[in-house]
Every structure is written in structure tokens, then in C-alpha cells.
Amino acid sequence: MAREQLGVLTALDAAKTQWYHFTAIVIAGMGFFTDAYDLFCISLVTKLLGRIYYTDITSPKPGSLPPNVAAAVNGVALCGTLAGQLFFGWLGDKLGRKKVYGMTLAVMVICSVASGLSFGKSATSVISTLCFFRFWLGFGIGGDYPLSATIMSEYANKKTRGAFIAAVFAMQGFGILAGGIVALAVSSAFDHAFKAPTYAADRAASLPPQADYVWRIILMFGAVPAGLTYYSRMKMPETARYTALVAKNAKQAAHDMSKVLNVDLEAEQEKVNAITEDSANKFGLFSRQFLARHGLHLLGTTSTWFLLDIAFYSQNLFQKDIFTAINWIPPAATMNAIHEVYRIARAQTLIALLSTVPGYWFTVAFIDRMGRFKIQMMGFFFMTVFMFALAIPYHHWTLKGNHIWFVVMYALTFFFANFGPNATTFVVPAEIFPARLRSTCHGISAAAGKAGAIVGAFGFLYAAQSKDPAKVDKGYSTGIGVRNSLIVLGCINFLGMVFTLLVPESKGQSLEDLTGENEEEVSAGTGTAVNPV
Numbered sequence: 074m075a076r077e078q079l080g081v082l083t084a085l086d087a088a089k090t091q092w093y094h095f096t097a098i099v100i101a102g103m104g105f106f107t108d109a110y111d112l113f114c115i116s117l118v119t120k121l122l123g124r125i126y127y128t129d130i131t132s133p134k135p136g137s138l139p140p141n142v143a144a145a146v147n148g149v150a151l152c153g154t155l156a157g158q159l160f161f162g163w164l165g166d167k168l169g170r171k172k173v174y175g176m177t178l179a180v181m182v183i184c185s186v187a188s189g190l191s192f193g194k195s196a197t198s199v200i201s202t203l204c205f206f207r208f209w210l211g212f213g214i215g216g217d218y219p220l221s222a223t224i225m226s227e228y229a230n231k232k233t234r235g236a237f238i239a240a241v242f243a244m245q246g247f248g249i250l251a252g253g254i255v256a257l258a259v260s261s262a263f264d265h266a267f268k269a270p271t272y273a274a275d276r277a278a279s280l281p282p283q284a285d286y287v288w289r290i291i292l293m294f295g296a297v298p299a300g301l302t303y304y305s306r307m308k309m310p311e312t313a314r315y316t317a318l319v320a321k322n323a324k325q326a327a328h329d330m331s332k333v334l335n336v337d338l339e340a341e342q343e344k345v346n347a348i349t350e351d352s353a354n355k356f357g358l359f360s361r362q363f364l365a366r367h368g369l370h371l372l373g374t375t376s377t378w379f380l381l382d383i384a385f386y387s388q389n390l391f392q393k394d395i396f397t398a399i400n401w402i403p404p405a406a407t408m409n410a411i412h413e414v415y416r417i418a419r420a421q422t423l424i425a426l427l428s429t430v431p432g433y434w435f436t437v438a439f440i441d442r443m444g445r446f447k448i449q450m451m452g453f454f455f456m457t458v459f460m461f462a463l464a465i466p467y468h469h470w471t472l473k474g475n476h477i478w479f480v481v482m483y484a485l486t487f488f489f490a491n492f493g494p495n496a497t498t499f500v501v502p503a504e505i506f507p508a509r510l511r512s513t514c515h516g517i518s519a520a521a522g523k524a525g526a527i528v529g530a531f532g533f534l535y536a537a538q539s540k541d542p543a544k545v546d547k548g549y550s551t552g553i554g555v556r557n558s559l560i561v562l563g564c565i566n567f568l569g570m571v572f573t574l575l576v577p578e579s580k581g582q583s584l585e586d587l588t589g590e591n592e593e594e595v596s597a598g599t600g601t602a603v604n605p606v
Contacts, residue, residue: 081313081330081338086231086583093333097228100305101221102244107299108214109248117256117418118288124410126196130276135405148530149204150211155523157215162516170224171311178303180213182296189293219515222503227312231583235440242499243433253422255294260415269409279409318508321349373575378498378522380569384562385490387529396420428484432491444580445497452493453569459486460563467556504579507588
């Protein structure tokens with residue numbers, strides 16, 4: 074039997090879209106802007122790192138990072154992110170969302186700057202220092218996932234909650250785009266200021282000393298947007314759902330939300346006590362009750378995010394190899410080191426502008442109309458279709474004259490990833506778990522995603538290496554490896570459709586109705602109050 078909802082939570086659920094909603098989106102969203110910038114900008118400079126630290130000017134081709142080093146540089150931040158998601162997700166439920174929110178941002182700012190200041194007397198020491206700071210950068214980024222999602226879900230009204238959470242996540246698209254734009258601006262400025270010959274024309278002169286500044290500036294810029302939002306984060310009040318349902322302080326919850334909503338709200342301590350003392354609302358994460366109520370839901374959110382991120386991150390990390398394979402980026406020997414950064418950034422910025430960013434905002438526009446389940450299933454379906462369409466006739470697409478259609482279909486996989494599971498896997502875990510476990514469960518789901526990203530970073534970067542010595546000698550990689558990788562990713566996306574069947578629909582419902590926290594009595598094993606799909 075459902076009990077009467079707390080007045081402060083009813084007011085939040087029924088509130089019309091107000092200025093504080095947009096303020097919360099910007100504050101939380103700028104964190105995600107920074108997250109995406111920091112995670113994806115490394116793929117723009119990995120080839121430059123190889124040319125700076127691993128070039129032998131006696132060789133006919135420019136240097137590149139060895140596969141194990143490339144995997145470490147690309148993947149170490151993801152390892153840190155996974156650890157941060159688990160740790161800060163748990164901490165957000167123990168100490169409160171607001172207290173932990175500032176910690177994550179401070180770590181991100183410090184480590185962004187430190188990454189660009191990586192030092193050492195040898196290539197090994199510089200790369201090792203870079204990997205060290207990027208691990209801790211990822212640790213801070215990881216905390217932003219569960220905290221941003223949870224804060225936004227607990228602030229939002231139930232009618233447009235999906236759009237608000239998705240809008241926070243959509244800032245990731247702008248972060249990826251900003252990374253490309255910053256790389257374009259920095260590389261273009263240095264390329265014009267220090268006109269260097271191609272590697273084929275003059276091996277030593279093709280790598281001017283100023284090239285070492287390029288990657289450092291690009292990485293350090295990630296500290297700017299994070300630093301700008303620190304004060305605003307510290308001024309945000311704690312969410313009413315945490316204050317009332319976890320901290321059990323009805324007076325503080327009513328006081329905070331009265332300011333936010335500009336209405337008078339009554340402190341209902343007796344109701345708070347009744348809800349929080351109910352045995353049905355006391356079970357822990359590792360209890361049988363949690364397994365009965367939310368076990369399949371947690372399996373659904375973790376498995377779909379894991380599978381999605383294998384595909385999504387591997388696509389981002391080896392897309393420069395794909396562009397090379399179709400001759401969109403010329404062989405490295407035909408460019409100087411700085412101009413190569415410019416060409417890679419231009420290609421990745423175009424993909425972000427035409428497919429990645431629009432995909433995110435299509436989700437924002439339609440998630441509260443179509444629902445989470447339909448968008449996620451549709452996204453996985455079209456990602457599967459386009460992956461196989463790229464992979465099966467792969468050698469046809471790499472022929473001259475067919476490159477543009479390859480790029481179009483490749484861009485569509487990004488579009489449907491973002492107008493699909495890349496957004497919904499972030500939204501749903503912030504809605505379907507109880508307030509006292511919400512941040513923890515979102516952190517677990519997100520960490521499963523980063524485990525998939527690590528598989529993509531470490532596994533598929535190796536798989537995408539060329540098996541054709543003739544191609545390697547010409548200065549670019551890929552061919553057999555990328556085609557097989559695309560086939561595997563198509564199968565992974567199909568599995569994502571299967572596991573989506575475990576994910577409940579949460580459109581238009583109160584968080585407490587979804588989680589069963591408003592139920593006075595729920596027998597063990599009866600399941601949650603989540604409506605079936």
C-alpha cells in the first residue's frame with residue numbers, strides 16, 4: 074500500500090521548469106563537458122607523442138607509440154575513472170552529494186594541469202608521469218558520473234526528468250567537440266608560426282621543438298571549464314531527497330527547497346521518520362531484498378553500459394586509424410608533426426559536429442516522449458546495422474571514391490550511440506534505485522561501462538593494428554585488424570539489444586514510486602514498483 078508522498082518531494086516532482094533547473098544543468102553539465110574533453114583529447118595527441126618521443130630520424134617513417142604504450146596512454150584514465158566511479162559513488166551515499174561534488178572537481182583541475190606538466194629526462198619517464206597524472210584525472214572524472222546524474226535526477230520534476238539528466242550528459246558532446254576545436258586552434262597556430270617541412274623532406278626539421286608545447290597545452294586546457302564551475306558547485310544546496318530520505322532531516326530539506334522553488338514548504342519529520350524507519354526501506358546493497366527488488370535491474374544497467382562502452386570508446390580511440398585507412402588522413406611521412414595533429418583534430422571535430430553532438434540532443438528532445446527503453450533499443454539496433462554495413466564490404470569502402478560513404482555510415486553509428494544507449498545508460502541508473510543506494514548503484518553501473526571502455530582501449534587498439542607490412546611501411550596502419558574489430562563490435566551491439574530487455578521503463582514516474590520507497594509494506598521477493606516495459 075502506497076503512503077502519502079512527502080510534501081517537499083511532491084513539490085519537486087510537480088514543479089514547472091524553472092531557472093534553477095537550467096542552473097543545475099549548467100553546473101553539472103560543465104563537469105561532464107570537462108570529463109569528455111579530458112578523456113577524449115588524448116586520442117588527438119597520441120600520434121604526436123609517438124613522433125616526439127619515439128622517432129628515429131634514421132628511419133624512413135616517423136615514430137609512433139608502441140602498442141603497449143599507446144594502450145596505456147589511452148586506457149589509464151579509464152582505469153582511474155572506473156575506480157573513481159565506485160569510490161565516489163559509494164561516498165556520495167555516505168556523505169551526501171554536495172560534499173563529494175567539490176572533491177571530484179578539485180582533483181580534475183589539479184590533474185589536468187599536472188598532465189600537461191609531465192616531466193622526465195627520457196621518453197619512458199615522461200610517458201610514465203603522464204600516465205600517473207591521467208590515472209588520477211580519471212579518478213576525479215569517475216566521481217562526476219554518479220554524482221551529476223544523481224543530483225540532477227533528485228532536483229528534476231518527473232515530467233521532464235529524463236530530458237534534464239540527458240542534457241547534463243549531452244554536455245559530453247560539447248566537450249568532445251571542444252577538444253577538437255582546441256586542438257585545431259593550437260596546432261594551426263604553431264603550424265603557421267613554425268613552418269616545418271614534411272617528414273619525407275627533412276626528418277629532423279619536421280619535428281620542431283615547439284611541438285612539445287602542443288600536446289601539453291591541449292591537455293591542460295581541460296582545467297579551465299572545471300575551475301570556472303567550482304564556486305557554483307559549492308553554492309548548490311544538498312538535494313532534498315538525500316537530506317530527507319537518507320540524512321532524515323525534514324527541516325533542512327524543506328528549508329533548502331523553499332529557497333530553490335520560492336515556495337513555503339512544511340517540514341514533515343514524522344513522515345520522514347515513518348519512511349526511513351520502515352523495514353522495507355532499510356535493506357542494504359548486498360541483501361536478499363535488494364537482489365529480489367533490484368538485482369535484475371542492476372544486471373541490466375551494468376551489462377548494457379559495459380557492452381555500449383566497448384563499442385563507443387573503441388570507436389573514438391581508433392577512429393584516427395580508420396581515417397588513415399580510407400586516406401582521409403594522409404600517411405604520416407607526408408606531414409610534419411604539428412600538421413598531423415591538425416588533420417586528426419579536423420577529422421574528429423567533423424564527426425563530433427555532424428553526428429556526436431546532434432545525437433545527444435535528439436535524446437534530450439525525445440527521451441520523455443519515446444521513453445528510455447525504446448531509445449536504447451533503437452540505438453543498439455542501428456549501431457549493429459551500421460557496424461556490419463561497414464565491416465562486411467570493408468574493402469569496398471576503402472577504395473578511392475567510396476570513402477565519403479564510409480565516413481557517413483561511420484558517423485551514423487556515433488549518432489545512434491548518442492541518440493540511444495550512450496545517453497540512456499547514464500539516465501536510467503539515476504532513477505530506478507533507492508535514494509540511500511542511488512549514487513552507489515549508478516557508480517557500479519558506470520564502472521561496468523568503464524570496464525567495457527578498458528576492453529575497447531586495450532583490446533581493440535591491438536586488434537586495429539595492421540597485419541599488412543606494406544601498409545605499415547607507407548606510414549599508416551590498419552586493414553585486416555579494423556575490419557575484424559568492426560565485426561566484433563557489431564556482435565557486441567546486438568548483445569546490447571538483448572540485455573536491454575532487463576532495463577525497466579522509468580518515464581513519467583516519481584523516483585519514490587519507481588523504487589518502492591513510498592510503499593508501506595512490500596513483501597520480500599515481490600519485486601519493485603517499477604512498471605514493466
